[in-house]
Amino acid sequence: MPTQANSVKRFVAYFSMEIALENAMPSYSGGLGVLAGDTIRAAADLRLPMVAVSLLYRRGFFSQHLSEDGTQTEEPVEWKVEDFLKEENARVSVPLENRRVELRAWRYMVKGVRGFEVPVYFLDADLPANAEWDRNLTGGLYGGDSYYRLCQEVLLGIGGVRMLRMMGYEDLTRYHMNEGHAALLSLELLGAEAMKAGRTAINGEDIEKVRAKCVFTTHTPVPAGHDRFPIEYLTRVFPQQSKFFDLKDAAVADLVKRSLQAETNYPNLEEAAASGAHLNMTYLALSLSKYVNGVAKQHGVTSRQMFPEVPIEAITNGVHAGTWTSPPFQQLFDRQIAQWREDNYSLRSALGMPPEEVWSAHLIAKHDLMERVREKTGLQLDEEVFTIGFARRATGYKRADLILADLDRLRQIAKNAGQFQIIYAGKAHPNDGGGKDIIRHIFHAKKALRKAIPIVFLDEYNLELGGKITSGVDLWLNTPQFPLEASGTSGMKAALNGVPSLSILDGWWAEGHIEGVTGWSIGESWRGLGPADVHTDNTKEAESLYSKLENVILPMFYKEPKQYVQIMQHAIAINGSFFNTQRMVQQYITDAYLR
Numbered sequence: 001m002p003t004q005a006n007s008v009k010r011f012v013a014y015f016s017m018e019i020a021l022e023n024a025m026p027s028y029s030g031g032l033g034v035l036a037g038d039t040i041r042a043a044a045d046l047r048l049p050m051v052a053v054s055l056l057y058r059r060g061f062f063s064q065h066l067s068e069d070g071t072q073t074e075e076p077v078e079w080k081v082e083d084f085l086k087e088e089n090a091r092v093s094v095p096l097e098n099r100r101v102e103l104r105a106w107r108y109m110v111k112g113v114r115g116f117e118v119p120v121y122f123l124d125a126d127l128p129a130n131a132e133w134d135r136n137l138t139g140g141l142y143g144g145d146s147y148y149r150l151c152q153e154v155l156l157g158i159g160g161v162r163m164l165r166m167m168g169y170e171d172l173t174r175y176h177m178n179e180g181h182a183a184l185l186s187l188e189l190l191g192a193e194a195m196k197a198g199r200t201a202i203n204g205e206d207i208e209k210v211r212a213k214c215v216f217t218t219h220t221p222v223p224a225g226h227d228r229f230p231i232e233y234l235t236r237v238f239p240q241q242s243k244f245f246d247l248k249d250a251a252v253a254d255l256v257k258r259s260l261q262a263e264t265n266y267p268n269l270e271e272a273a274a275s276g277a278h279l280n281m282t283y284l285a286l287s288l289s290k291y292v293n294g295v296a297k298q299h300g301v302t303s304r305q306m307f308p309e310v311p312i313e314a315i316t317n318g319v320h321a322g323t324w325t326s327p328p329f330q331q332l333f334d335r336q337i338a339q340w341r342e343d344n345y346s347l348r349s350a351l352g353m354p355p356e357e358v359w360s361a362h363l364i365a366k367h368d369l370m371e372r373v374r375e376k377t378g379l380q381l382d383e384e385v386f387t388i389g390f391a392r393r394a395t396g397y398k399r400a401d402l403i404l405a406d407l408d409r410l411r412q413i414a415k416n417a418g419q420f421q422i423i424y425a426g427k428a429h430p431n432d433g434g435g436k437d438i439i440r441h442i443f444h445a446k447k448a449l450r451k452a453i454p455i456v457f458l459d460e461y462n463l464e465l466g467g468k469i470t471s472g473v474d475l476w477l478n479t480p481q482f483p484l485e486a487s488g489t490s491g492m493k494a495a496l497n498g499v500p501s502l503s504i505l506d507g508w509w510a511e512g513h514i515e516g517v518t519g520w521s522i523g524e525s526w527r528g529l530g531p532a533d534v535h536t537d538n539t540k541e542a543e544s545l546y547s548k549l550e551n552v553i554l555p556m557f558y559k560e561p562k563q564y565v566q567i568m569q570h571a572i573a574i575n576g577s578f579f580n581t582q583r584m585v586q587q588y589i590t591d592a593y594l595r
Contacts, residue, residue, distance in 0.1 A: 008117075012050040012174045012593055014040065015160055015182035017153075018141060019054045019120060021108055023464040025084050026060025026077040027122065029141055030393045030427075031489060032219060034463070035295075035581075036178055038320035038489075040120060042581035044112030045322070045342070048589065051169055053160035053182075055152060056081065056106055056122035059140040064427045066459045070443030074430050076140070081106060085122060092162040094155055096237055101134045102127050103159045105167070113322065113341045121167075123159050142429070147236075150229045153281070154237060157184030161192075174593045176215040177289070180227050180281035186210055186288040191244065201244060204251025207288065215592045216289035218282060218312075219486045221302045226282040231260065231273040245269065258309075259284040286310045291592040295487040298510045302483045313591065316508055317487040318584040321347070321576065324493040326471035328364035332357055344582040347496075350572035355565045362474075362498055362568065369472025372465070373423065376458050385454075386420040386557050389473030389499075391466055392490060394428035394435040401438050402479040404445040405542040411452045413546060417554040421454040422477075425461040425469060466490070471497035475553065476519075478503035479545070481536050482526050491519075495575035498568035502548060504541070512575045519571065520548045 018033030019040065028034060036052070043050040060077030067073070085106035093100040105121040112118070125138045137151050144152075160182070164172065175185055193206035220226055238244075247253045253265045256272075261280050266272040286292055286307060293313045294300035300314030321344045325333065333340045336353045340346050350358075363383070370381050381387070392398045403422070404410070414420060424442055428435030439457065446455040458465060470476065476494035478485075478501060485507035492508060494501060500519035503509040505526065513521055523541040557564050 008049055009171045010049045010051045010169055011171055012043075012048065012176060013160075013164060013169070013172050014043075014050055014052040014176045014178065015156065015185060016052070016054050016178035017156060017181035019052060020463055021110065021120065022084060023462050024079065026079055027054065027057055027141075029061040029429075032179060034466075035317055035489060038318070038323065038581045039178075039585060040110050040118050041112070041320040041323060042318075042585040044110045044116050044118040045114070045582060046585055046589075047112065047114060047116040048118070048585060050118050051164065051172075052118065052120040053156070053164065054120065054122055055141075055156055056085075056124040056126075056138050057141040058124075058126060058138065059143075061141045062427075062430060064459050064461070066439065066443075066457065068443075070440040070457065072428055072436050072439055081124075084108065088121070088167065090163060090166045092159060092166050094159040094162065096134065096151060096154060098239060099131070099134075101125055101137070101155065101159075102129045103155060103163060105163050121160075121163060123155055123163060125155060146229060147233055149227065150233050150237060153181050153184055153227070157182045157186070158188045161185050161188040173213060174215055175213055176217070176588070176592070177285050178217050179219050180216075180285050183216075183281040183285040183288075186214060186284065187244075189213060190288075194244075201246035201249075202252060203246060203249045207251050207255055211288050211290050214285070214289040215291045215293075215588075216285040217293055217295065217315075218285075218303055219295055219299075220282075221299055221306070221484055221486050223306065226280060228278040228280050231269055231277045231279055234279055235269055235273050255287050258287045283307075291595055293592070296507050296511065298483060298506060299486045302486075315584060315587045315591065316511060316579065317489055317492075318578075318580040318582070319489050319492045319496070321496055321580045321582065324467060324470065325496045326361075326365045326368070326467065328361040329471070329497050332361045344580045345577050347577035348573045350498075350569050350576070353569065355562065355569065358498055358569055358572075359561075359565050365471040365497060366474070367472075369423070369468045372468050372472075373456055373458065377456055379454070379456060381421055381423075381454055381456070382419075386418060386475070386554060387473045388420060388422045388475050388477050388502075389469045389494070390422065390477045390479075391425040391458075391461060391469045392478075394426040394438050395432055396434045396438070397481045397484040399479045399481060399538070400424065400426065401441045401445070402538065402542055403477060403545060404442065405538065406546070407445060407448055409546055410449065413550045413554070414453050417550045418558045419453075420549075420554065421456075423456050423458065423469060423473060425458040425465055427461050466493070470494040470499065473499055474557065475499065476501045476503070478509065479522065479541070480504050480506050482506045489579075492575065492579040495571040495579065498572050500567050500571045502545065502553065508579055512579055514570070514574065516552075517567065517570050518574050519567065520553060522548065 016036035018028040020028035020033040020037040062074035088105045108120045110118045126135045189210045294303040296316045470493040488507040491501040
């Protein structure tokens with residue numbers, strides 16, 4: 001059933017559990033979805049024949065509300081799907097237990113700078129033919145229990161491949177799994193290969209054919225972050241699936257053993273279920289992908305230590321320059337750097353821009369941010385005061401409150417080195433009690449410091465607010481616990497707007513950092529080491545942060561503003577020109593898609 005959207009032949013299918021495309025579309029929760037949206041935009045800019053697949057979330061992730069003490073509560077997000085997406089006529093069904101779940105698709109077209117479009121399809125189970133429980137599978141993002149999650153991943157992986165096939169995408173040669181949520185697409189591809197050969201069970205030849213088509217990007221640097229489901233769930237979802245795996249075939253038995261992280265081969269899936277075995281979606285994707293990558297060079301090191309039996313490359317993430325550059329800097333680049341949207345690397349010419357114009361653009365972006373703060377909080381921050389930004393998902397390892405470890409020290413820094421203020425934003429996952437505690441801690445510190453250091457925490461962190469903060473502050477702060485920051489992209493967005501980073505040397509900053517040139521580091525360099533080799537010392541790292549702020553950054557900002565603007569220009573020229581999704585997608589094309 002060919003459609004107008006697929007009149008251009010596509011050869012890459014990009015699958016992601018979440019994709020961020022518009023601020024008013026709650027189709028994402030955080031960094032994974034924002035990266036996916038930026039990837040698709042870059043693919044459109046580069047005229048890459050890609051098609052993307054995700055799930056439609058009618059209740060979104062959640063709307064965040066914060067009480068006076070920082071207690072977070074959540075409410076569903078109401079949005080009108082028809083205002084953003086166009087419904088397709090195609091219908092497919094996916095097996096769940098002993099029933100069929102019908103799916104439809106909604107299309108969103110992403111247009112690149114040269115007019116080329118990439119279609120994104122959101123799969124929707126909210127159809128009258130389905131039972132109420134099945135209709136709710138595309139209700140909320142990351143909602144429900146682990147069985148609900150597995151069923152969602154069945155819809156994404158298996159339903160996504162079937163939908164693409166139904167809509168006439170017959171020339172796909174690469175299936176890119178953005179994290180393990182989409183790993184079940186490999187089972188659908190295996191079934192198709194077996195069917196072509198007139199078989200009901202897969203064999204080693206099918207495995208090799210599917211492996212040649214699949215690309216897998218892993219983002220999670222800790223074992224606990226990878227989806228694992230009891231085999232009991234798998235046999236419950238697919239009652240006939242054991243016949244699909246001919247475990248007498250050595251290649252099939254090896255695939256099952258690796259996907260289950262088992263020490264021995266099981267004679268059948270029923271026995272594996274009885275023994276309490278789990279299917280690890282990351283291992284399934286690793287076992288069935290020809291190309292696997294981490295999302296920063298350091299993350300590649302960490303991933304190879306986690307999965308030593310698999311060759312893992314590294315392609316460092318980026319951000320979409322045209323999206324995350326603020327309007328005043330867009331106008332500046334348009335005047336000074338021709339074709340920067342088509343050729344992000346040309347931003348290296350930022351070193352030649354008039355410093356006064358760079359500073360003027362920054363002041364406009366800063367004013368816009370302060371106006372947003374006033375609208376949301378009623379507080380009028382001083383635009384001449386040095387402003388630090390921290391906007392991330394609120395969870396333990398990101399340590400949003402590291403800078404608040406010693407409030408007396410902060411008061412002394414503000415008194416001795418110069419006034420500063422801090423702008424926070426970020427949501428905690430509804431089930432992350434530790435993340436919610438961090439928000440409350442920030443509110444407590446805000447109250448304790450109110451006479452010395454203004455602190456604001458902006459609720460409802462989203463694409464639009466993220467763009468305001470990353471472009472409007474004077475310094476981007478990032479304090480993850482090494483090596484748990486797989487990549488991080490917020491500092492890349494800041495760099496495009498001339499905002500330097502003060503950050504732990506983890507993720508992308510281990511590559512983008514040049515001390516005193518693109519920004520500053522916190523603590524020691526652990527480059528090339530893994531979790532077992534690192535001993536985090538919060539007190540020591542907080543002291544490093546304080547020392548850089550008091551002795552280097554604040555004195556430079558207030559007493560040597562020309563030198564500070566030079567660092568701003570280096571942030572654009574060195575980091576902005578490289579850490580973008582245009583460069584990233586070009587690497588995927590040469591290293592993964594054409595390999």
